[in-house]
Amino acid sequence: MSLIVMKFGGSSVGTTERMSRVAQRIVDKKLQGDRVVVVVSAMGDTTDDLIDKASEINANPPAREMDMLLTTGEQISVALLSMAIHKLGHEAKSYTGWQAGIVTEATHGKAKISDISPERIFAALDDGNIVIVAGFQGMSEAGEITTLGRGGSDTTAVALAAALKADMCEIYTDVDGIYSTDPRIVKCARKLDEISYDEMLELAHLGAAVLHPRAVEYAKHNKVNLVVRSSFTNNEGTLVREEAEMEQGIVVRGIAADKNVARISVLGVEDTPGVLADMFGALARNDINVDIIVQSGVQDGGADFSFTVSVADRQKALDVLASIKSEVPYREATFEEGLVKVSIVGAGMVSNPGVAAQMFEAISDVGVNIKMVSTSEIKVSCVIAAEPLQDVIRALHTAFGLDTADTAFVGGPSERR
Amino acid sequence: MSLIVMKFGGSSVGTTERMSRVAQRIVDKKLQGDRVVVVVSAMGDTTDDLIDKASEINANPPAREMDMLLTTGEQISVALLSMAIHKLGHEAKSYTGWQAGIVTEATHGKAKISDISPERIFAALDDGNIVIVAGFQGMSEAGEITTLGRGGSDTTAVALAAALKADMCEIYTDVDGIYSTDPRIVKCARKLDEISYDEMLELAHLGAAVLHPRAVEYAKHNKVNLVVRSSFTNNEGTLVREEAEMEQGIVVRGIAADKNVARISVLGVEDTPGVLADMFGALARNDINVDIIVQSGVQDGGADFSFTVSVADRQKALDVLASIKSEVPYREATFEEGLVKVSIVGAGMVSNPGVAAQMFEAISDVGVNIKMVSTSEIKVSCVIAAEPLQDVIRALHTAFGLDTADTAFVGGPSERR
Structure with missing residues (x-):
């Protein structure tokens, strides 16, 4: 039995209908016999709506209060996704960052994860639950709610995969993998079957927005097997790992x-x-x-x-x-x-x-x-x-x-x- | 220096503009020299919107996940209210129920408060902050997020006032006090200056919606001085306490x-x-x-x-x-x-x-x-x-x-x- 971490971004759960489709996908994974931990971002425009509300009230809000505000977006997502899984007849439990044992530095807005205590997640998995964790957030040692900054949900997923010693961390997004270049510019762009952490890191830093650099670094450091694939298709995706297989005659990957x-x-x-x-x-x-x-x-x-x-x-x-x-x-x-x-x-x-x-x-x-x-x-x-x-x-x-x-x-x- | 708990309901903070007006009211209280703890409900229709989203996904969602979902409403309120107070140049810190030390029974949807650990609130007050606590919510001993059920924010305010030994618990609402009867029915209804806990309890149970019976019971049991007054006017309001002064010739209060x-x-x-x-x-x-x-x-x-x-x-x-x-x-x-x-x-x-x-x-x-x-x-x-x-x-x-x-x-x- 494998332990899989699946991460879904905001547009993958942008509507209640999409949320239900994602739930089906998660249940399918569980029915294959895997233990499943899911990380979710805030639904579609939720975060932007919250930021708008804040700026109506205070153009320069304190970072602590922004974290308090924005973390509700992911909390809404995990609760609704859990409900969608229950609707399909399966047990699921949602957790905020602090409930999932995600401890961060004491900074607000861009805290780094300092530790993960996975006991509660393991206990819920042992009880047969699908575990759903709010991405992008954690708690400082002093009990303050923090956020991880941009790309935070990717980092949550990778860090959880490392702490849980998961067999695979699957990043579901709106493209079906890593491409040799932006497929919106080059129609005949090539989807990569594999890419190394270092290559992915360079591409991520260079503006390939599919994976956040910090998440890739974390994956490289902890040797987490990552796959980037589409929420909307069953295509294979791109595997990110230590050494990627070189295709014949290909020196430049992306x-x-x-x-x-x-x-x-x-x-x-x-x-x-x-x-x-x-x-x-x-x-x-x-x-x-x-x-x-x-x-x-x-x-x-x-x-x-x-x-x-x-x-x-x-x-x-x-x-x-x-x-x-x-x-x-x-x-x-x-x-x-x-x-x-x-x-x-x-x-x-x-x-x-x-x-x-x-x-x-x-x-x-x-x-x-x-x-x-x-x-x-x-x-x-x-x-x-x-x-x-x-x-x-x-x-x-x-x-x-x-x-x-x-x-x-x-x-x-x-x-x- | 007095310690005052102020509670504002959902329609009092229904828009960002009203939120800012409430912030001014809180700051005025602080400027009088009082130490101020504020309890807030979810903004206007937030809770109903969240319930609608849930029902799109699952007509019969688990109570645990409903609590996870609905508590975001109050969390949004406290963060925004804190920002509004900062905008006025004053220090404020917002807290969720669990951060404020509100411990409840392990039931979902209608948990009773079993204990409050006020250390963190006192520490924040000592640092000169206005403290803002999310109403309606708490945490069980096992670290599960719970809600207090209907009228929960009133109960949060009264329970906090008791735990903090506050001098007064002020319930701000959209009417300016307790009336002898529903003023929408009887135009010449009389606003009461004072009412006893027992009388208020009977009226609350009989459908006078201004205060929730559970909050009144809690106030009676802990001898919390309560006042019910309007968020929109400076009228005096109605004092709820052990023994109310009897007006001449008045046998029936409401x-x-x-x-x-x-x-x-x-x-x-x-x-x-x-x-x-x-x-x-x-x-x-x-x-x-x-x-x-x-x-x-x-x-x-x-x-x-x-x-x-x-x-x-x-x-x-x-x-x-x-x-x-x-x-x-x-x-x-x-x-x-x-x-x-x-x-x-x-x-x-x-x-x-x-x-x-x-x-x-x-x-x-x-x-x-x-x-x-x-x-x-x-x-x-x-x-x-x-x-x-x-x-x-x-x-x-x-x-x-x-x-x-x-x-x-x-x-x-x-x-x-």
Whole structure:
């Protein structure tokens, strides 16, 4: 008898009718003889509706009270899903995060899970119940209700699977697996049978919204077998695990694009030791996440640097630079928007030199200029102008042999929670 | 410095705008120098909306899951109310029932409070917070989320006031106090300055919906000073306490009517010892609440009984009678609906003989026939035909000197939670 954790996102349970369909799916799993633990997100727009209500009352509500408010969304879901399972004649028990023994740090809005006490879940399973746990939430040691932040329900599912030593953690979503690239852009995108944690992590960070990076990290760290599959079809899905089987001749597994990129250039920086540490230290202290950093060499009058930040952080980064100009002298700071970071990801790159060159060639064949480059063992990223992005992705998809004859299944806009 | 518990019902916080107005009222109280604990119900229609969702999924949902579902309503309220108070620049912390230390029996849907551990509330008050507690809910010893049933938020407020040894428990509602009778029926109804627990208990049981009987019982048992007042005005309200000041010449304090009455008559019951115990024992074992019982004397062929039950229990009561006919033989059982129980309540009755006779006379002057009578030390109830009810109430109101020149303030339909 296997123990399976099944996670359903908000659009999978967006209506009471969908809720009932999900219940049937869970019951089918139980009837196969498995022990089943289910993690659910808030129904469809529930969270947004609650956020709207809060902002009517207080434009800047305390994080503690937002957690108190938003956790009701998942609590409603688990109760209704349990009722739907009872309706099918099976026993089920729903639990909030704190009831399920999910202990988190004491921060609000983006707490990390620090411990899970699975006794109560095991007891309910032993009594023959399907166990339903509210995603996205937990409780601090002091008994405060907390939330895990974006992608929190994925993390709940993976963390529970690890704590329960589950045989499989199944993430049900509105797409039927991980694709070589966004199937809404490239019609002949290839659904991957398998992908490694590291590759998935790169893709998740690069904006493939199917799985949250934190959940993938947690899965990698605890060696949780993950599968991503559709709530609406019985298709096989994509297995995420330690070492993914390499398909014949496929070096690049996936292509991702991140449109949320602004480039900041700092020109004529005085070239003394420690200047880089001072500059990026100041940015880090202000919670600005710097992605790609390029130093374009020392010229007369100092060094030139470029780095990328998210579009939202652009003005803040410029303000920080202005504020430290006396300690870190430079000639001028400029910025550029309308950029995109396109990346190729694949564990096979390590042993295949020339992949980066092949990427540059494909991009230049579309007539696009590369502004910045960054590489890791399993990834090459290029920052380019956002405009001909779809052409670039299609060209890369073809160049790396990823095109398939099938047309991808796309359920709708991706879920993020 | 006084400690005040303020309770606001669902219509008092029915919109985000009303929520903000309630927040101002709470802050004003705090600015007077009081320590303030607030109990809130679910906003307006929230509970009904949740019940509708549940019934779309499962017409007969498990009580445990209904509690899981419905308690989110109050959790949303406390979070939003806390945000509204923060918006006004004051510190507030919201708590669910379990966080506030409210321990209940292990039943779902109508659990009784068994204990309150107020340490966390006191700690938050000591830190200068306004404390906001979700009404209607608690947690069993086993960590299951429970609800207190109808009128549960009133009970939460009174129980908290008792546990915290509060100086006053203020119940804010959509009427501005307890009236001598329903001001929607009698325009010149008199708002009472004071009323005793016992009188209030009788009125509450008789269908005066302002305060739930269980909350009044709890207040009486723990000698909690209660005041019922309007959320929408600054009027004084009605004080509920051990001994109420008697106004000059007023014997009857209030008049109440209960339309939820069905009369069952059992004719020709074999007149042997123990027959009454058998009959009413069987009804009690089937959870049928019997109110007034009248035996109309023994005739040929056995005794005749009449008793009243709620309209919802009528058919069940007849079924029980049919099922015990072999042990408790009788000739026939009939029923009558379209009845109402009208009652006069007043602690002064004890020392004023002739009050019942005065009531019968007033009713007969309207040309109405009295079908059953029941009396207690502070109450006389008559079952009559429902039809000319308003005339009867007006006649009684005048007969017992309760009419006032003022016109009553009525905010809207009464709240029950």
